Structure formats: structure tokens, C-alpha cells
Amino acid sequence: GVDTLMRIPPSVLKQHRSKADAWSAFNGKVYNITAYFPFHPGGERELMRVAGRDGTDLFTSTHAWVNADFMLDSCLVGFLIPEPSTDS
Numbered sequence: 619g620v621d622t623l624m625r626i627p628p629s630v631l632k633q634h635r636s637k638a639d640a641w642s643a644f645n646g647k648v649y650n651i652t653a654y655f656p657f658h659p660g661g662e663r664e665l666m667r668v669a670g671r672d673g674t675d676l677f678t679s680t681h682a683w684v685n686a687d688f689m690l691d692s693c694l695v696g697f698l699i700p701e702p703s704t705d706s
């Protein structure tokens with residue numbers, strides 16, 4: 619449920635950039651896309667380009683008509699948030 623979802627800054631997203639543990643953000647939502655690799659019509663290599671980072675721009679420029687929100691619903695990990703300030 620929504621209570622188990624995480625708030626994920628870019629630095630944490632970046633730690634999940636291997637094919638076996640690939641997270642990517644689309645429109646503010648972070649998904650674990652590892653299980654989707656074999657099914658992507660555009661291939662694994664294109665998906666790996668967005669592993670560990672915000673894939674919104676690449677996604678939108680290739681297929682803005684695809685409903686990732688619906689397709690990846692069960693892969694939702696949490697929400698992308700700004701990097702917390704390290705100032706003290």
C-alpha cells in the first residue's frame with residue numbers, strides 16, 4: 619500500500635543502476651524496472667539508459683503515448699524527491 623512507499627532522492631536512485639536492480643523515475647514516480655526488461659519492445663539497452671536516474675525525458679521523447687503509470691503499477695517503489703540539503 620501507499621504507506622510502504624519510499625521517498626527517494628536522486629542519490630539513492632543512482633544506487634540502483636544494475637540490470638539486476640534497476641530503478642528509474644518517470645513523472646515523479648520511482649519504479650523497479652528489472653522485471654520489465656525482457657518485455658520491453660524497445661529492448662534492454664534502451665531501458666538501461668535510464669537505470670538509476672530520471673527517465674522522464676527519454677521516455678517522453680520516444681513514446682509519450684505509452685501509459686507507464688498503468689504498466690508499471692506493480693513495480694512502484696516510491697516517489698522522487700529533491701536531494702536533501704547537506705547544510706547544517
Ligand code: HEM
Nearest residue numbers: 651658659660664665667668673676677680681684686689
Ligand atoms: C517501445 C514501454 C522506457 C525506447 C515501447 C513500447 C512500449 C514501451 C509499450 C511499444 C510502443 C508501441 O509500439 O506503440 C516502455 C516502458 C518503459 C519504457 C513501460 C519504462 C519502463 C523506454 C525508454 C526508452 C525506450 C527509457 C529510450 C531510452 C523505446 C523504443 C521503442 C519502445 C525505441 C520502439 C521499439 C520499436 O518499435 O522498434 N516501449 N518503454 N523505452 N521503447 Fe519503451
